[in-house]
Amino acid sequence: MxxxxxxxxxxxxxxxxxxxxxxxxxxxxxxxxxxxxxxxxxxxxxxxxxxxxxxxxxxxxxxxxxxxxxxxxxxxxxxxxxxxxxxxxxxRGSSHGQTRIIRKAYPEDFYTHMMEEGYKLWEEVEKASGTKLYRNTELLVLAPDGNPVLESICKNLEDFKIPWERLTQETLKQRYPGFSIKPGEVGCVDSSGGVLCADxxxxxxxxxxxxxxxxxxxxxxxxxxxxxxxxxxxxxxxxxxxxxxxxxxxxxxxxxxxxxxxxLPLKTLRINVCYWKEKFPGKSDILTNAPLFLAGGLNGVEHEIYGLPSQEYPGLIKICLHNGNEAEPEERDDLAKEDKIKDISILSSFVSNYLPDLNPEPAIIERCMYTVTPDHNxxxxxxxxxxxxxxxxxxxxxxxxxxxxxxxxxxxxxxxxxxxxxxxxxxxxxx
Ligand SMILES: Cc1cc2nc3c(=O)[nH]c(=O)nc-3n(C[C@H](O)[C@H](O)[C@H](O)COP(=O)(O)OP(=O)(O)OC[C@H]3O[C@@H](n4cnc5c(N)ncnc54)[C@H](O)[C@@H]3O)c2cc1C
Ligand SMILES: O=C(O)[C@@H]1CCCCN1
Missing domain, CATH: 3.50.50.60 (FAD/NAD(P)-binding domain)
Known part of the structure; x- marks a missing residue:
């Protein structure tokens, strides 16, 4: 008893x-x-x-x-x-590292809706802790003209009355000269986009x-x-x-x-978090003019790629693939494991093609884990x-x-x- x-x-x-x-x-x-x-x-x-x-x-x-x-x-x-x-x-998990993207630009309206409260709650934590956690940089979403995901994002930003802007190829080139935009590629800017100090x-x-x-x-x-x-x-x-x-x-x-x-139908992926250096240090303005971006469906690029302005390592820009190879968290750093998705070479060719002022070999590679569902919700x-x-x-x-x-x-x-x-x-x- x-x-x-x-x-x-x-x-x-x-x-x-x-x-x-x-x-x-x-x-x-x-x-x-x-x-x-x-x-x-x-x-x-x-x-x-x-x-x-x-x-x-x-x-x-x-x-x-x-x-x-x-x-x-x-x-x-x-x-x-x-x-x-x-x-x-x-x-060892998914929440470490210094930076994460924050945005209202989502193709699904329920996430945009949740982010309205999300921003308020982040502000509450900033105030209560006396720590600055959010840096507003704006977010550029880059895609081919008429891309359905891009169009859903624009519609949501409009419906939720979030300040945003559509950029043509010409405007993109003027605003981000370090970014080699290809014909037919356009952008949308989410003014709420920025960087969270994750750690x-x-x-x-x-x-x-x-x-x-x-x-x-x-x-x-x-x-x-x-x-x-x-x-x-x-x-x-x-x-x-x-x-x-x-x-x-x-x-x-x-x-x-x-x-x-x-x-549950969960897959665990190890993600290579890559940081890239200027090709000729100090010779370009890529470190100051590369935006916070999400790119999908671009010419010759199969995967979604994203980048963050220089923050954790002065002089280096974080650019990663939004995908990785399956691995248990315990084998995350097992370098002997062969990767099916050649993420680093995909990123290298993206960097050469779209950000030519950066050295196309990553200067630093760190690791983090994703846990993905079939519909990514x-x-x-x-x-x-x-x-x-x-x-x-x-x-x-x-x-x-x-x-x-x-x-x-x-x-x-x-x-x-x-x-x-x-x-x-x-x-x-x-x-
Ligand atoms: C490279 C990368 C970039 C990302 N970029 C973004 C971004 O820009 N914007 C964004 O919004 N999100 C981003 N994410 C996603 C985001 O970071 C994750 O969705 C989030 O951190 C998941 O948090 P979590 O608490 O579910 O998982 P975790 O942080 O992994 O936390 C789970 C915790 O459970 C503990 N645990 C597990 N099992 C046990 C046990 N048996 N006993 C006790 N403890 C246990 C683990 O040790 C761990 O600490 C990114 C993720 C990665 C990896
Ligand atoms: O949650 C985000 O905003 C980003 C999108 C790109 C991949 C990493 N996570």
Missing amino acids: LQCKQIRHTARVVQIAVPPAGGAYLESFLRASSFSAEHSVKKQVNMALPIYSTYDCIVLGAGIQGSFTAYHLAKSGKKPLLLEQFPLPHT KALKAVQELFQQMGGVIHDGEKVQSIEPGPVIKVTTTKHTYAAEKLVITAGPWAQKVLSPLGLQ YILDHHPLHKNIVIGAGFSGHGFKISPVVGKILSELCTGAPLTYNLKPFQINRF
Whole structure:
């Protein structure tokens, strides 16, 4: 028979459920927690084992999605526990690095709609943390004239009354002379586009969450989840209990979900993040005039390519393929693995062709992981069998900018609060 005890420790209530048998586990827990009630508790429970610390809700994974979920849960008065397998900060998942694109230019109207609140929430985090996280640079979307994706983006910007501009080939050439635009290629400029300071953002959200009373345990890998009205989560260090669990495990999502009987059509891709240097340093103005851009369907370029103005490495511009080769996160840096998509040579030929003032060999290559769904839309839903488990997954290489809204949605799904958004595009039953 389990007994249930409550010990008041500063402002937090910790519940421990204990079987009558004795053990050393309780003793070390009591020592580590330095409870003032230590002695009497020891006597009452007679050195019992094991102990489950109980939280309102547990969030598994402290990337940007889990961190924003925990932030919104804390804002709504809950006391969540955020669990992370690696010591923070870390570079093994999808949320590390200094920069991410933020934009309202999307071909799907639901993302443009979410970004209206997204910008407000980023501003809220900037103000509360006193950290500048957003740099407004404008975003150039480059495509062949009449490209359906480009046309949907222009329509959304117009419908949502977001200041934007259509650029002809001539205007493009005047405004961005370092960009070798080809005949028939046009552009659209999203005035809201810019760069988010990703690492700083993650740190700021995690700090704000803790200031609101939230708890982060890093360096603790979740090893098993026992579903039920009270979910038991066992990590490499401890066992926790909560009525609700949110799983935001990034590229590890499928590994965490399989033992819970759920197979999702997720692919994990390793992405080469490439930085490019001026061919003759100081001889061109490419470092100052290359825009933040997204390019799709260009002459002889099969893939979408994007670029960010110089920021993290002075003198270097980040230009990457919006695609990569399948790999587990643990084999991300296995250089012996052969790549089917020759991403670096595709990028080299794009750079030679479109940005001739840059050296067509990357100066620095870093790695990051995408977790993609077949339609590239996110998964934001309850577990189909265990309704008190909520899943945020498959952010498909475009989840950072919307993470403040994703966190709000996941926290609404977790607490049962009225939903702010129509979640049909994100439901699991679409697969
Ligand atoms: C190169 C690159 C460029 C990108 N560019 C953009 C961009 O310009 N704009 C944009 O909006 N988005 C962009 N994205 C996408 C965006 O960064 C991701 O969508 C987002 O970071 C996903 O966050 P996440 O929290 O889901 O995943 P992650 O950051 O991977 O977080 C998941 C966390 O769960 C933890 N975890 C997993 N399993 C366990 C376990 N068993 N126990 C405990 N912890 C566990 C992991 O360690 C990890 O910290 C880009 C991504 C990459 C890789
Ligand atoms: O989310 C974004 O805006 C970008 C688009 C290009 C690929 C990387 N992510």
